[in-house]
Amino acid sequence: MTHGGGRGTTNREKVLILDFGGQYTHLIARRCREAGVYSEIVPFNISPEEISRYSNVKALIFSGGPRSVYEEGAPHPDKRVLETGIPILGICYGHQLLAEQLGGKVVRGSKAEYGRAIVNVVEDSALFASLNKRFEVWMSHGDAVLKTPEGFRVTAISEDNLIAAMENAEKKIYSVQFHVEVKHTPPGMQILKNFLKNVAGCRCDWRPIDILDEVVRSVAETVGEDEKVICGVSGGVDSMTTAAIIQRAIGDRLHVIFIDHGLLRKGERELVLEGLKLLQIKNVHFIDASREFLMALRGVRDPEEKRRIIGRVFVEVFEKVASSIGGAKYLAQGTIYPDRVESGATGALTSLIKSHHNVAGLPEKLGLQLIEPLKDLYKDEVREVAKTLGLPASVIERHPFPGPGLAVRVEGEVTEEKLRICREASAIVEEEFHRAGLYGSVWQAFAVVLDSKWVGVKGDARSVGHVVVVRAVTSEDGMTADWYPAPSELMDRISRRITNEVEGVVMVAYALTSKPPATIEAY
Ligand code: XMP
Numbered sequence: 001m002t003h004g005g006g007r008g009t010t011n012r013e014k015v016l017i018l019d020f021g022g023q024y025t026h027l028i029a030r031r032c033r034e035a036g037v038y039s040e041i042v043p044f045n046i047s048p049e050e051i052s053r054y055s056n057v058k059a060l061i062f063s064g065g066p067r068s069v070y071e072e073g074a075p076h077p078d079k080r081v082l083e084t085g086i087p088i089l090g091i092c093y094g095h096q097l098l099a100e101q102l103g104g105k106v107v108r109g110s111k112a113e114y115g116r117a118i119v120n121v122v123e124d125s126a127l128f129a130s131l132n133k134r135f136e137v138w139m140s141h142g143d144a145v146l147k148t149p150e151g152f153r154v155t156a157i158s159e160d161n162l163i164a165a166m167e168n169a170e171k172k173i174y175s176v177q178f179h180v181e182v183k184h185t186p187p188g189m190q191i192l193k194n195f196l197k198n199v200a201g202c203r204c205d206w207r208p209i210d211i212l213d214e215v216v217r218s219v220a221e222t223v224g225e226d227e228k229v230i231c232g233v234s235g236g237v238d239s240m241t242t243a244a245i246i247q248r249a250i251g252d253r254l255h256v257i258f259i260d261h262g263l264l265r266k267g268e269r270e271l272v273l274e275g276l277k278l279l280q281i282k283n284v285h286f287i288d289a290s291r292e293f294l295m296a297l298r299g300v301r302d303p304e305e306k307r308r309i310i311g312r313v314f315v316e317v318f319e320k321v322a323s324s325i326g327g328a329k330y331l332a333q334g335t336i337y338p339d340r341v342e343s344g345a346t347g348a349l350t351s352l353i354k355s356h357h358n359v360a361g362l363p364e365k366l367g368l369q370l371i372e373p374l375k376d377l378y379k380d381e382v383r384e385v386a387k388t389l390g391l392p393a394s395v396i397e398r399h400p401f402p403g404p405g406l407a408v409r410v411e412g413e414v415t416e417e418k419l420r421i422c423r424e425a426s427a428i429v430e431e432e433f434h435r436a437g438l439y440g441s442v443w444q445a446f447a448v449v450l451d452s453k454w455v456g457v458k459g460d461a462r463s464v465g466h467v468v469v470v471r472a473v474t475s476e477d478g479m480t481a482d483w484y485p486a487p488s489e490l491m492d493r494i495s496r497r498i499t500n501e502v503e504g505v506v507m508v509a510y511a512l513t514s515k516p517p518a519t520i521e522a523y
Contacts, residue, residue: 010214013202014038015059018046020075020093022064026338026477027181028091030378032061035193036204040376041341044075048084059087059200062094064179068108068143069093069100077101082173087200089192090175092141098175099166102149111144111162113177116184119164125155126198127165127174127191137164137178137185145177172199208381209388212245215373219249222371223330228253229371230322231332234403235264235272237396238334238374241382244279244389245373246332254332255283255325259317261310262290263405263419266427275395285325289317297407297414303523306414310404315362322366331368335375336382338477379477399430399444400478408521411451417504418466422449424502425468432494433472442484443475447498448511448522456506465506468498472511473520481515 015032019025019041032039037058042050044063051057060081067074082088082101090098096106117139121128137158145163148154156165158177167174174195180188196202223229229246233239233256246254256276260269276284296313300306322328363370374382379400386396402408409426410418425447433439448471453464470491475481495508511518 011055012038012206012210013056013058014040014054015061015196015200015202016046016051016054016057017041017061017063018044018077018081018094020044020063020065020097021067022091022093023066023480024179024181025063026341026378026479028061028063030476031181031189031192032196033206033208033378033381035189035196036206037196037202038206045078046081047078048080051081051084051086057086058202059089059196062088062090062097062175064092064094064140067093069096069106070108085172087172087195088174089195089199090173091181092177092179095166095175095177096141096143096145098173099145099147099149099152102152102173104145104149104152105147106143107146108143111146111160112142113139113144113158113160113162114141115139117178118159119156119178120159121156121165123153123155125165125167125174126169127167127176127194128155129194129198131187131190135187137188138182139178141177174199208377208384211376211381212385212388215245216249219246219371219373223250223253226253227330228255228325228328229330229332230255230257230325230328230366230368232257232259232318233272233276234258234401235268235275235395235398236334236401237379237386237391237398238336238382240272240275240279240391240395241386241389242332242334242373243276243281244386244391246371247279247281248389252282254281255285255328256281257285257318257321258287259314259321260286260288260290261293261314261405263293263310263407263414265401265406265430266423268401271394271398275392278392279390283325285321287317287321289313292317294414294416299413301412303408306407306523307404310407314403315365318362319366322368329369330371331363331366332371332373333363335372337374337376337378338479340372340375397440399439399442399446402521408523409446409448411449411523418449421466421468421502421504422447425449425470425498425505428497428501429470429472429494432490432497436487436490438486438490441474442472443478443481444520445470445472445484447471454507463506465504467507467509468502468505469509469511469522470494470498471520471522473515475515475520478520481520483512483514486510 029039121133148166152166152168158164165176180191231243296309406422433445448469450467472484473481498508
């Protein structure tokens, strides 16, 4: 597990989320920020001394977790944290932990509740202020709190007669069995706000944009008066926003490198160059390296091998350009908060994703120091910052696109023919989602080209053509995703247009699997 290090950097009020390995830890952190309080995820066993190194901590939240509190090796907090006087909210496993740690009783196994449930508020509570006395929640637990610790009172009970919430208002320790952070708990956000505002006394006025001035100042301070910074851009919102921030901090000492690896989306090269122009970035080093990449990929079928080759050639090309700039000391990268902070349950997944997402080792290879101005922000927060910096909507709103580009959307060998199909078909998918007003409703929508063929009929003649799979998913952060139930008219238009307009395609299929078990990208 790696965790963030915003320790003591600013005086903004913050809430620390102790990560006990729950699948929703990042979601809790995001909801706090949406509620207007800056949040960071920290290890579950953080000590009071470490907490005091963060400035202005207003509250602690104990996350959920996949274990049972009595299980051997189950994560437990440093008990002294419970005596710091900082308001605490326990969620699910966090709720059970508080009960167990403070002398209550938890039962294993037999009292499970999964999915939708109804709870009834049985005592007035600051947590439930302005809510109905009965509401729907999302439960996901096998164990349950049987007896509250001394000094606690039960404030809500589920329809299965289990303790759904308890509190010790005097000590400012509150806990809920259900997940306030998920959308399936409709009053969840209000409950979280009640905790942050009414219990923890937060002002709740933080906005992502507040980070911008701080970050610009800190980049300017780090880089100093004379040094140059190199920033690679891909056209994605993260790297473009990074470049815009560096530009704001140090002006024309920023050198942007943009490599076209021949695996970009339709019109992307032009879009990126226009965006850079709009930002008035003076030193743009654009390299069309598509031939080099495609040559290196010739005959390669294995997906991991393709990714490795793309990574290697990227570093080679980047190194060449960077050394021609001369005298740069820093490399800016668009790493964002979820790239950097793995939460317990997603840890394995994240480290795998990271290995192929980041161009590992680039700063060391180039002998440059890394600057990551977006390291504390979530994607939607980056988008907000990007808006303030004047990035064009076409960049801000565009769906995420993987570093290895269309190579991960083409089965087997990357050929000009399959790239053409993938590019054209994906452009149709994006256009039609735009036209239907649904582009912003999905995380990504694109086309994948299979090697498998399907027999087609055109007039009287039979001919075989490629199968194209359309994939559209909704997601909060790319870690998990649901397939998107697109309206049938939209699917129909996309399918007809692809077979009519993209030569060599006979069949269009729609991907109906979520992540997990499938990844979002195909290869
Ligand atoms: P997967 O396919 O792993 O994708 O479910 C999760 C999210 O990450 C993007 N992705 C990548 N991004 N380099 C990147 O910069 C990569 O190699 C890569 N592979 C996947 C993907 O588009 C999705 O948003």
